Structure formats: structure tokens, C-alpha cells
Amino acid sequence: xxxxxxxxxxxxxxxxxxxxxxxxxxxxxxxxxxxxxxxxxxxxxxxxxxxxxxxxxxxxxxxxxxxxxxxxxxxxxxxxxxxxxxxxxxxxxxxxxxxxxxxxxxxxxxxxxxxxxxxxxxxxxxxxxxxxxxxxxxxxxxxxxxxxxxxxxxxxxxxxxxxxxxxxxxxxxxxxxxxxxxxxxxxxxxxxxxxxxxxxxxxxxxxxxxxxxxxxxxxxxxxxxxxxxxxxxxxxxxxxxxxxxxxxxx
Amino acid sequence: xxxxxxxxxxxxxxxxxxxxxxxxxxxxxxxxxxxxxxxxxxxxxxxxxxxxxxxxxxxxxxxxxxxxxxxxxxxxxxxxxxxxxxxxxxxxxxxxxxxxxxxxxxxxxxxxxxxxxxxxxxxxxxxxxxxxxxxxxxxxxxxxxxxxxxxxxxxxxxxxxxxxxxxxxxxxxxxxxxxxxxxxxxxxxxxxxxxxxxxxxxxxxxxxxxxxxxxxxxxxxxxxxxxxxxxxxxxxxxxxxxxxxxxxxx
Numbered sequence: 001x002x003x004x005x006x007x008x009x010x011x012x013x014x015x016x017x018x019x020x021x022x023x024x025x026x027x028x029x030x031x032x033x034x035x036x037x038x039x040x041x042x043x044x045x046x047x048x049x050x051x052x053x054x055x056x057x058x059x060x061x062x063x064x065x066x067x068x069x070x071x072x073x074x075x076x077x078x079x080x081x082x083x084x085x086x087x088x089x090x091x092x093x094x095x096x097x098x099x100x101x102x103x104x105x106x107x108x109x110x111x112x113x114x115x116x117x118x119x120x121x122x123x124x125x126x127x128x129x130x131x132x133x134x135x136x137x138x139x140x141x142x143x144x145x146x147x148x149x150x151x152x153x154x155x156x157x158x159x160x161x162x163x164x165x166x167x168x169x170x171x172x173x174x175x176x177x178x179x180x181x182x183x184x185x186x187x188x189x190x191x192x193x194x195x196x197x198x199x200x201x202x203x204x205x206x207x208x209x210x211x212x213x214x215x216x217x218x219x220x221x222x223x224x225x226x227x228x229x230x231x232x233x234x235x236x237x238x239x240x241x242x243x244x245x246x247x248x249x250x
Numbered sequence: 251x252x253x254x255x256x257x258x259x260x261x262x263x264x265x266x267x268x269x270x271x272x273x274x275x276x277x278x279x280x281x282x283x284x285x286x287x288x289x290x291x292x293x294x295x296x297x298x299x300x301x302x303x304x305x306x307x308x309x310x311x312x313x314x315x316x317x318x319x320x321x322x323x324x325x326x327x328x329x330x331x332x333x334x335x336x337x338x339x340x341x342x343x344x345x346x347x348x349x350x351x352x353x354x355x356x357x358x359x360x361x362x363x364x365x366x367x368x369x370x371x372x373x374x375x376x377x378x379x380x381x382x383x384x385x386x387x388x389x390x391x392x393x394x395x396x397x398x399x400x401x402x403x404x405x406x407x408x409x410x411x412x413x414x415x416x417x418x419x420x421x422x423x424x425x426x427x428x429x430x431x432x433x434x435x436x437x438x439x440x441x442x443x444x445x446x447x448x449x450x451x452x453x454x455x456x457x458x459x460x461x462x463x464x465x466x467x468x469x470x471x472x473x474x475x476x477x478x479x480x481x482x483x484x485x486x487x488x489x490x491x492x493x494x495x496x497x498x499x500x
Contacts, residue, residue, distance in 0.1 A: 061318065061327055068315035068334065069386060074347065077311055078338050081331065084318065088328050097324065136319060136386070 005208050011198035014207055018145070018194070018214055022152040025218035028159070032225040035233065037159055039167020043107070044245020046168065048232045050104045051114050051243055052124045052224060057100045058115070059128045061088045066136040067143045076140060079192055086185055099178035106175035110249070119243030123227035131220045138213070141200040145210035146217040148197065150190035157183055255458050261448035264457055268395070268444070268464055272402040275468035278409070282475040285483065287409055289417020293357065294495020296418065298482045300354045301493055302374045302474060304364050307350045309378045311338045316386040317393045326390060329442055336435055349428035356425035360499070369493030373477035381470045388463070391450040395460035396467040398447065400440035407433055 009017060027033060035041050036049060064083045071077055089095030104114045113119060135143040157179040164171045201210045231238045238244050259267060277283060285291050286299060314333045321327055339345030354364045363369060385393040407429040414421045451460045481488045488494050 058322070058324075061324075062320070062322070065315040065318035065327070069312045069319055069382070072308070072312070074308075074311075074338055077315070077334070078340065081334055081338070081340070084327070084331055088324055088331070090328065090331070132319070 005204055008204050009207055014198055017211055018148055021214045026152040027221040027225055028156040030222060030225040032229045037163030043170055045232045047107050047109055048243055049228055050107055051109055052120050052228060054100055054104060054114050055117050055120045055124050055128050057097055059132050063132045063135045066132060071140040099181060103175050103178055113249050119249060121227045121231055121242050122239060124224050127220045127223040141206055142209045142213045144193050145197045145213040147193050148214050149217050150186045153186045154183055255454055258454050259457055264448055267461055268398055271464045276402040277471040277475055278406040280472060280475040282479045287413030293420055295482045297357050297359055298493055299478055300357055301359055301364050302370050302478060304350055304354060305367050305370045305374050305378050307347055309382050313382045313385045316382060321390040353425050353428055363499045369499060371477045371481055371492050372489060374474050377470045377473040391456055392459045392463045394443050395447045395463040397443050398464050399467050400436045403436045404433055
């Protein structure tokens with residue numbers, strides 16, 4: 001839950017409040033990310049990150065479809081549907097999900113195993129499905145706001161590309177095509193979403209809902225890294241059935 | 251609710267059972283449709299039909315997005331998303347909703363009024379939203395089956411084009427572009443959906459659910475015509491606030 005608003009914000013103030021949430025809560029501040037980017041993780045730990053993050057990637061089109069299913073604003077639907085096309089692929093072109101599987105394959109994980117999500121941490125799946133469910137249950141202005149973590153994504157993608165290329169022998173430029181592509185897509189998406197939220201969240205209740213939605217979404221991302229850290233860094237308690245780098249899936 | 255199944259059907263038997271439901275329950279059998287096609291309606295009654303039917307058209311992309319939001323089958327999502335593009339319009343091209351507004355405009359209804367749904371019958375809106383809600387709450391095999399009224403649509407569209415052209419001076423070829431376009435789209439959509447249902451509904455419970463879903467969808471269409479008949483034909487009780495041909499909206 002975000003700080004309680006006591007008065008309606010101007011669109012500019014609302015943007016500042018949203019950016020402040022990102023500065024405080026976006027998952028680039030999580031210790032797992034520092035380990036990931038600095039080269040401090042083993043191959044097994046990077047594999048665990050990539051296969052868990054796949055669950056999030058795979059859920060994105062369902063989340064975006066849930067948003068479209070909730071809005072009678074045809075302009076919003078026509079803008080938003082390109083996210084489904086980008087991520088699922090369209091017209092014979094591969095999508096973001098395929099590009100993520102390039103990464104997991106290159107890390108030595110079979111796509112069947114990754115797609116099955118058998119090795120994912122339960123906490124990952126809970127967080128991801130909580131996000132899809134949140135979007136299915138809230139009106140568009142709130143759910144558009146929940147996507148605004150994209151505002152903060154380009155920095156982390158740039159950091160990830162350079163950090164991972166530099167620090168891991170098993171990472172090369174071709175496997176990071178997902179992040180390269182998102183460097184182009186995310187700012188366009190984020191700009192539209194920010195503009196939509198600034199224009200449509202005008203009452204105190206709507207603005208509070210928008211800020212809470214972004215906090216919620218930051219929590220969805222943060223919780224995934226908490227779970228990874230606990231399972232694969234410290235204390236290192238891998239839940240039953242989850243991916244174990246010491247006992248790779250056959 | 252469909253007749254109770256007592257044993258699992260083969261895919262061919264399932265198709266026959268689905269087609270039997272259409273033969274008994276599709277809205278081409280409704281008295282309002284006979285009046286519409288035979289030229290027995292006044293301009294005001296045709297206006298009432300077109301503006302109420304707009305509510306259904308406008309809800310279709312939300313229904314299709316709800317289906318996509320419920321499925322983890324990426325192939326199904328990639329096939330289904332073209333319905334949203336067809337209907338909402340995509341890449342600068344107009345969609346089915348625009349083509350419906352060509353019809354309502356040509357009947358003398360302002361698009362702002364039609365889009366506002368202010369003049370729609372409450373029973374229309376309830377039926378349409380029941381459909382969107384049904385799709386949001388059921389798994390893909392059931393919701394795909396609910397779209398199978400498309401199997402029966404080409405005949406009614408052909409009948410509508412020829413009957414309305416022949417029988418109403420206020421209808422010309424250019425305003426029926428919606429139905430012409432659907433003659434091409436519906437069979438492709440229906441073929442995919444029928445194939446999907448035949449391959450995925452394998453248990454008694456799934457097959458019963460599929461048959462019930464098609465009955466439900468036929469009811470959604472039928473209820474809309476019942477409401478039109480009651481309000482604008484007999485007994486002619488127009489609910490408060492609904493479109494009144496005697497007192498056209500300003």
C-alpha cells in the first residue's frame with residue numbers, strides 16, 4: 001500500500017509520486033539483482049533466475065488480455081493489443097516469449113522443462129498469478145498503472161545486458177536479444193501507459209488506486225527475487241520439486 | 251442446459267450434437283428474424299434491432315480478450331487474437347464495430363447515441379454481459395464452444411443480406427458490408443473453433459460442458475430477440491429510457 005494521499009494531485013505530481021515509488025521499490029534495488037549483474041552467481045543460480053522469470057513472461061499475454069477484456073474504450077484496446085502480438089508473436093514473427101526461451105536454452109535448460117514450469121518456485125507462480133488476477137479484477141486505469149514498472153525497465157535492461165555480458169562466460173550477445181528488443185518496446189509502452197494514467201486518474205480515489213497498483217506490481221517483481229534469493233542464495237532452501245542445480249532435470 | 255450425456259461421444263458424434271443444438275436453438279428460428287428478413291418491420295423497428303445488436307458487437311473484443319486471458323495455450327492465443335484485430339480494427343484498418351456503425355448511421359442513428367448504449371434495452375445489456383462474464387469464468391474448451399454459433403451464422407447472414415436488400419427501401423448493399431465481411435471470416439473462425447472443441451473435449455464432463463455452453467450462447471442470442479419482440483412488436487412495451495421510434499433521440 002502506498003502512502004495515503006490527502007489531496008488530489010496534478011498530473012505532474014502524480015507522475016512524480018509514481019516515479020518515487022519506482023525509485024524506492026523497483027526490483028533493481030533487490031540484492032539478487034546486484035548478484036546477477038555483477039557476475040557473482042553460478043550458472044545454476046542464473047538458470048534458476050531465468051526459468052523462474054519465464055513464468056512471468058509466459059503470463060504477460062494473459063495479463064494484457066485481461067486488461068483488454070475489462071475495457072469498453074476501443075482506443076485503449078487497439079493500443080494495448082499490440083502487447084499481446086509483441087509477446088506471443090504474430091504473423092509468423094517470433095515473440096518475447098520465444099526470445100526468453102532463447103536465453104533459457106542457451107543456459108542449457110530444455111524448453112519443454114522451462115515451459116512446463118515444473119521447476120518453478122511456488123512463490124514465483126503465486127506472485128505471477130496474483131498479478132494476472134489483479135488485472136482481471138480491476139478497472140483499466142488501475143491496471144494500466146500496474147504496468148508502469150516499464151518506466152524503470154530500460155535502465156535495468158541496459159545494466160543487465162552490459163553486466164551479464166561482461167561477467168559471465170556463458171552469456172553472449174545473441175542470447176540477450178529479449179532485453180535488446182525490450183529497450184525499444186518498453187519506453188513506447190510506458191509512455192502511453194503513463195499518459196493514460198495521468199489523464200484518467202483524476203479523483204483522490206483513482207489516484208490512490210493508481211499508486212497502490214504500482215506498489216502492488218513492484219511487490220510482484222520483488223517477491224520473485226526474494227524467493228530466488230531464499231532458495232538459491234541464502235539460506236538456500238530449495239522447495240520440494242523446484243529446480244535444483246545440483247540435480248538438473250533429465 | 252443441454253440434454254444429459256450418458257456416455258462419451260466420438261468427435262464426430264460431438265459435432266453432430268453441436269449441430270443439432272444449432273438446428274433447434276439458433277436465433278434464425280426466432281419470429282423477430284422472420285419479420286426482419288421478410289420486410290415486415292418498420293424503419294423504427296429495424297433501428298431498434300440495429301442499435302441493440304450494437305451492444306453485442308461492442309462486447310465481442312472483451313469476450314475474446316477474456317478467453318485469451320484464460321488460456322496458457324499460446325497457439326490458441328495466437329489464433330484467437332486475430333478476432334480482436336478483426337473486430338476492433340488494426341493497423342489503421344477499420345473493424346467489424348466500425349462496419350456495424352455504418353449500418354446504424356445509414357438507418358439514421360447518430361453513432362454517438364448508438365455507442366453510448368443509452369437507448370439499448372436492459373435485457374440486451376444483461377444478455378451480452380452475461381456472455382462476457384461466462385467467458386471470463388470458464389476454461390478455454392468451454393468458451394471456445396460458446397463461439398460455435400458461428401457455425402450457423404453464414405446462412406443467416408446470406409438470408410439477411412438478400413432479404414433486407416430486397417425488402418427495405420432504406421437498405422442498400424453498401425450498408426451491409428458487415429455481413430459481407432463476416433461471410434468470409436465466420437467460416438474460418440468456426441472451423442478452427444469446432445476442430446479445437448472436437449480435439450479437447452474428451453471426457454463426459456467436458457463434452458457436457460461444451461454442449462451446455464453452446465445452448466447458453468444460443469440463449470444469449472435468443473434473449474436479445476425476445477426483448478426486441480416484446481418492446482417493439484408485441485406487446486410493444488418499451489422500457490423507460492429505451493429507444494422509442496416515435497420519439498427519436500435528439
